[in-house]
Amino acid sequence: GENVEQHPSTLSVQEGDSAVIKCTYSDSASNYFPWYKQELGKGPQLIIDIRSNVGEKKDQRIAVTLNKTAKHFSLHITETQPEDSAVYFCAATPGNTPLVFGKGTRLSVIA
């Protein structure tokens, strides 16, 4: 089955800097890659997703890139703000099967 690895496990950046979180997946059939943000005491919230027919997707300060050949995808957050501090999870799925999540990255944005 699918296996998703996520790095780094913790990340600290200065406010205004960029943050990058990387994930690799094992199943070449995976074609849907969402990213979730989880704040303390809340459930995961979808912030951006990408499908395998697209190499990059942007939404304001957030972007995701996908390299199908290398089987990895990354989340890029530019101009970070303190409210970006949270745990971020990547996930993958080969078709309409349950999401397989990475272990998460705790992002701290230091003002």
Place this chain on the structure above:
Amino acid sequence: ETGVTQSPTHLIKTRGQQVTLRCSSQSGHNTVSWYQQALGQGPQFIFQYYREEENGRGNFPPRFSGLQFPNYSSELNVNALELDDSALYLCASSFSGAHYGYTFGSGTRLTVV
């Protein structure tokens, strides 16, 4: 549009007891998926309910069971609780059996002592 609501938010149970967790899906969604999130880990799929039937199951033993009601709300039942069942239980609603477009609830924090 109402989001996904879960109850209770926290509970403490003793090993060997049984527990029922509840989830109301987002308006317009007819599918509920349950995930277990251990401390410091990503969520793991337990099962999904669609059309009031189990529609896929992860690697969890039969003592994890569920129900879906005609109003699309769902229950997760866990029998013979073990210490390792301590986790955050998340419910996600979606449409037509999909595993994309999830809306997650805030979860139920279960502690087994």
